[in-house]
Amino acid sequence: MPEMPEVETVRRTLLPLIKDKTIAEVTLWYPKIITEDAADFVKRVTGKKIMTIDRYAKFLLIRLSGNLTIVSHLRMEGKYRLVAIDTAKDKHDHVQFAFTDGTALRYNDVRKFGRMQLVETGTEKVVTGISKLGVEPNSAEFTTAYLQERLSHKHKNIKSTLLDQSIVAGLGNIYVDEVLWQTKIHPLSLASNLPQEKIAQLHDNINSLIALAIEQHGTTVHTYLDANGQTGAFQTMLKVYGHRGEPCQRCGTKLEKIKVNGRGTTFCPNCQVTY
Known part of the structure; x- marks a missing residue:
């Protein structure tokens, strides 16, 4: 399972690839990756812009316009990659965010253990698994x-x-x-x-x-x-x-x-x- 340093590295490398891109279409090849109603997830994120990406522990927090955040946990083998929209689908690609510029962010997960949850920005420490976590290393609270x-x-x-x-x-x-x-x-x-x-x-x-x-x-x-x-x-x-x-x-x-x-x-x- 990717631990905190790996997830932070994913955050740092993913941000410049997708920041300020607008989501034109969402494809769910394996809807169970989404923790809530999949159709509602697709409806709410379509048209939103990627504002930034934060992280808490092993969770990625993909901030969208409209005060929404995709809380993503990679679990054992989840990976993100940016591709051209016409790139052939890998058999382990399960979610695609197609952008208006012709590129697409794909979530790939061999074991299908990863999960995404859409929440209002600022509530992630209350309504997601983050609520059960302790403090992070190198934080002011970790004394x-x-x-x-x-x-x-x-x-x-x-x-x-x-x-x-x-x-x-x-x-x-x-x-x-x-x-x-x-x-x-x-x-x-x-x-x-x-x-x-x-x-x-x-x-x-x-x-x-x-x-x-x-x-x-x-x-x-x-x-x-x-x-x-x-x-x-x-x-x-x-x-x-x-x-x-x-x-x-x-x-x-x-x-x-x-x-x-x-x-x-x-x-x-x-x-x-x-x-």
Whole structure:
């Protein structure tokens, strides 16, 4: 699943491709991508102009004229690409926004898990899944004190806790493994047992890791591509994710992989301490 750095990269690459374009026609080859009445969705967005694109956690917020926003979640393998209107349809293209200039934005999704929801701009944090999310890394709200308070009530392992989007929004399996290795915390450590100094390190490392991953245009380990069809570069910097059985780059111990609540988790059994 694209995580926060990948979705931010999609936002940055998609915006200059579609900003200020006007939607002439909408085609739904797989209407279930739309969470509400599909016909109403088509009617309301047709004729609207793309004003800008924002993002919250893993959600893209495509702002339209008329005070409307398409809230788009890519889920596992959703992708956007801009094509000429007469480009042959790919079998995994499910939604098309045809623009008045002869180009079209297509949403492609092998698994069909992605979803789009049309809401009034400004209500997305109330009426969509965003309402259940915690704060984002590198935001003013994401302070060490915030993280300390949220972890103090979590009597479960730190890996699962950080994957809980109601705690820190936007983190996924890749970046949680990486930040726990960076902070020398064993993934099975009890979240509420972490000492304050470790939480402070964890907070800072989350911020720096996400910032670096965004700078590197995200991580491509499976099928992720940005809106220009380009892969990310952060996969070349991964220390543990995807490196099971290899020596730890810090201490040389062979990295291990276990399942934590059903999620593959790679870590160093020597230098990642259990709390």
